Amino acid sequence: MSLDTPIIDDIGEEIFALAAKIYPFCRSITGNGVRQTLREVGAHIALDIHEVPTGTPVLDWTIPREWNIRDAYIKNERGEKVVDFNQSNLHVMSYSVPVQQRISLSELKQHLYTLPDQPDLIPYRTSYYAENWAFCMPHRQFETLRDETYEVLIDSSLTDGHLTYGEFLHKGETADEFLLSAHVCHPSLADDNCSGVALLTHLAKRISRLRTRYSYRFLFIPGTIGAITWLARNEDHLPRIKHGIVVSMVGDDGGPTYKKSRRGNTEIDRAMIHSMRHSGLSPTILDFFPYGYDERQYCSPGFNLPVGLFQRSKFGAIPQYHTSADNLEFIRPEYLSESYRLIAETANVVESNRIYCNTVPKGEPQLGKRGLYGAIGGDKDAAVANMAMLWILNLSDGMHSLLDIAERADLPFAVVQRTAELLREHELLKPLESF
């Protein structure tokens, strides 16, 4: 198996194309935007769509009413749309209640959000659990609004309905699972998280064609309430999750960034960090903190799953974050491809990570008689070439995994794994479980 050999060469382009396709949809934590998005994902993989009715209790929460929107605008006295939902779905605060009225500028201002420090950008705002309505607009435009009467329309609905999420399971040789999770609740924000949804779709597509040791579960869910819903409905299932990664913002030119699981030294943490450190990039590794994406839910103390967060730029740390500048120009195929490769390599590490035992643990085995060693001693380069073999033989005492050895020897996991295969063919290694 080699997860990091993409199904196609231009995997970055493919991921970008899907991200671009779903970018215009007006997603929220419920509603048709999510359904539209999952339909596009489902065009690539056999996605299960779940619909959970409004009012269903989920852990400490309750599924809210479903929100949909058809149109919205602010018209001035001359009938000009000074703000138009059709131009950008960020213009309307998510979960805005329906409104149609004529109001003064001063009243209108109670319902306007801008970013004075980034006067050309539209901010992204939500009000899921408090009934309200608002428009978001560039501060520069806001400053030109005249003191007149405006016609305001938000043609939305907030009604009993469903919360929708998508799930894809690839069955591996074992029931142990690798969880990959992306949020699908943000409207037109390309990096956060059209990029993550598109990347996981193509990774799932690739994995679905491979024989794997682990089963791989992909979740395309609304942030927070979606993760809580899935956790509530799958509580008995959680012990099977051995590794997990939340992905978001995987297409920009920053990072890469990895935030460790709450446990902090799990195999997924070590595998992800190893892949990033040997990537030639300069990764940022963060200890767990209880703010961010759905790792907050997976790592809540009652679950404490081994789930980290992979990103390129760290959320909140860049000016484009949660603004209209997080658009399709902000993400690039080359970065999507690199993110794909890092996650696939990490999956390769945990797929291949094993504890072996040296079958000749007393003294070094004679590699030469097995054709494993340069027969001419004294060559200054021989040491380097043979180091992987010597490290594996020396540390394969039933207590060190291949990843432990790769870390200790400061060698790429792939080198250690290939060398271990060679030693195993020569019966110098046996898996721990064979003893």
Added chain:
Amino acid sequence: MSLDTPIIDDIGEEIFALAAKIYPFCRSITGNGVRQTLREVGAHIALDIHEVPTGTPVLDWTIPREWNIRDAYIKNERGEKVVDFNQSNLHVMSYSVPVQQRISLSELKQHLYTLPDQPDLIPYRTSYYAENWAFCMPHRQFETLRDETYEVLIDSSLTDGHLTYGEFLHKGETADEFLLSAHVCHPSLADDNCSGVALLTHLAKRISRLRTRYSYRFLFIPGTIGAITWLARNEDHLPRIKHGIVVSMVGDDGGPTYKKSRRGNTEIDRAMIHSMRHSGLSPTILDFFPYGYDERQYCSPGFNLPVGLFQRSKFGAIPQYHTSADNLEFIRPEYLSESYRLIAETANVVESNRIYCNTVPKGEPQLGKRGLYGAIGGDKDAAVANMAMLWILNLSDGMHSLLDIAERADLPFAVVQRTAELLREHELLKPLESF
């Protein structure tokens, strides 16, 4: 309870005034100077005075004879007092035996101490356990002594009597104790330790008016022999001591400095370090070493109590140490006040430190429906405002105390403690013992 809200605003001035009042007394490890000092302390708090007879065995030691002094001088041939005890009690080596005789300069020099590198200062010298007498004087003056005959008088007495120490106990809700200890054996040295005696007196006064969880025991004792005496007489009592701080040199402009207990990672060590790190100052943290003040006795291997040392400048590390330059100009109300605040805050930390359990450990609780969360999402500042809540909920798994959480979250303890109270009011936290 809020120990760090001083009983009066100008606490530094009050501490300074008491330090100044006791500064002139000629203290030693026994004698009337100690009694005079404890009388002044007793004017503020209900101090118990203990008198332990000469000859009493205490651990490996024996209470020595009591030393008192009335007068001392060196007169030259013209009858001029070239050294006069009434000018400074540092002029006579502590525990000097009585002497009255006429001697040559060369004989006299056998009994003179000076500081050639600090020629204007009088050194502080003692000879508690070897019978001897000596004068201490500025080196510059020493160099002007003519080769003539001198009349030497030390009107002291070294007789069977008592060792005297003071003790004050504030009873809290539990019998678990917080020990605070200051030495009262140094003569006119303002920072070392009139400052410490005065600070503890006012802290005791403040605490005596509060309801506290811990009981607070204050010791005003002669260095070394006093601590050994108290330990010998209270050995059965020691398991009650959960936290302790020795204070000395708390009024100068250096530090602050904290020397950890021998155990090195006790709650008092962590609480004191936390308070200092969040003070806006630049504290120096030292690992335990077996030289210093009475932490040497409290932390001897047979007791190994959780007791650290708080100072501003580190003893021995400043030129004023154990010289006449350690006078009332060397200490300042503002530094005394700051030291008071740091110790009081530390007491607050251990008073309030608890382990709580999150009552909604699976997923995050919905803070919004309890009015605990900004209802409008997407605000970049919301994360900051809610971090304390999220950290406490995430780490309150029955294994992390509030101090653990404050350290991990890098938040001031007071913020964590107040936030925990709020969450407890909303029944999102329960103390560990309630489960």
Added chain:
Amino acid sequence: MSLDTPIIDDIGEEIFALAAKIYPFCRSITGNGVRQTLREVGAHIALDIHEVPTGTPVLDWTIPREWNIRDAYIKNERGEKVVDFNQSNLHVMSYSVPVQQRISLSELKQHLYTLPDQPDLIPYRTSYYAENWAFCMPHRQFETLRDETYEVLIDSSLTDGHLTYGEFLHKGETADEFLLSAHVCHPSLADDNCSGVALLTHLAKRISRLRTRYSYRFLFIPGTIGAITWLARNEDHLPRIKHGIVVSMVGDDGGPTYKKSRRGNTEIDRAMIHSMRHSGLSPTILDFFPYGYDERQYCSPGFNLPVGLFQRSKFGAIPQYHTSADNLEFIRPEYLSESYRLIAETANVVESNRIYCNTVPKGEPQLGKRGLYGAIGGDKDAAVANMAMLWILNLSDGMHSLLDIAERADLPFAVVQRTAELLREHELLKPLESF
């Protein structure tokens, strides 16, 4: 006992003289060069010589045929010896099979080794386990070879015989052993390892005249196959080995370097590092890695002995390594003497390292009444002078060895050890086993 007081003052000269005497012999992993070398070692100590027959199985290996060589040369058409074994035994690849033939330059070049980057040096090459023959020569000379026919002679033999190694045991008070091991298989390479053989010989000579706690076992063995042979023949014996050091390259001006045992924090590791850190030199400390000298075998996972590697320059890291530049000018008596002292001091540390218990653990003992303390307090230097006593008393709680205390107090072990003796004489310390 004081191992670091050499038997003679000019120990470095003595070691050098022995290294110089054995330098010319043509050693390999078997053969008369090894026997000649061991005879010189045996002139100083009562060495046991072991002969193990060809074909004997040893762990995963088999004793190879014995190799000896009498002469070798390359003659040009004018009968001139362009390469002559009698000039340097490095000219012939070790274990070259016999050959006598006339060949063209192009054929000859298949059997020539040079160092293009170090054109004046002869490289050192071996081919123990693959039948072959070759000459080694300076690249500058290689470039002058004319295209003509050459007469090639290697008058060697490769026949059933023996592998030879030497062993010396000094019996101490206990059967617990300190292992010291040097390889004797390199031909004329002065630092690697005539220096190590000569140093261990003189250390053994010194130790043989002392009463020691540990027994000391010295091995003079061919690299790899010799260590494997000794391990195979002494497997039941290995649990007695409590400490061990492999020595090689101990006469050059680099380092010193210490590579830790595989376990990484054994007493020998800590003792060696302590001695080096307090030597006034700038030691390099390396974590274990599975390439190098015979520590590879001693630290194989099935044995995992507490054996480190002491060197001056790190092998492979200097241009002289495995070339004709590793000659008698490359090693110097002063460096040999320094290496001797570091190893002897390390042996002293483990000889004297004990856990003591303070007999007066409650409070400090009164040192003054025992004459152990400066009676005049207040002297700023008194603290320094008494620190060793205070550290030992404070940490001698049955859990800290003298080496632990020396490390914690940052004091030389010898100071701590002498001070512990003094405290023991005053019955303030008892060995742990006395309780």
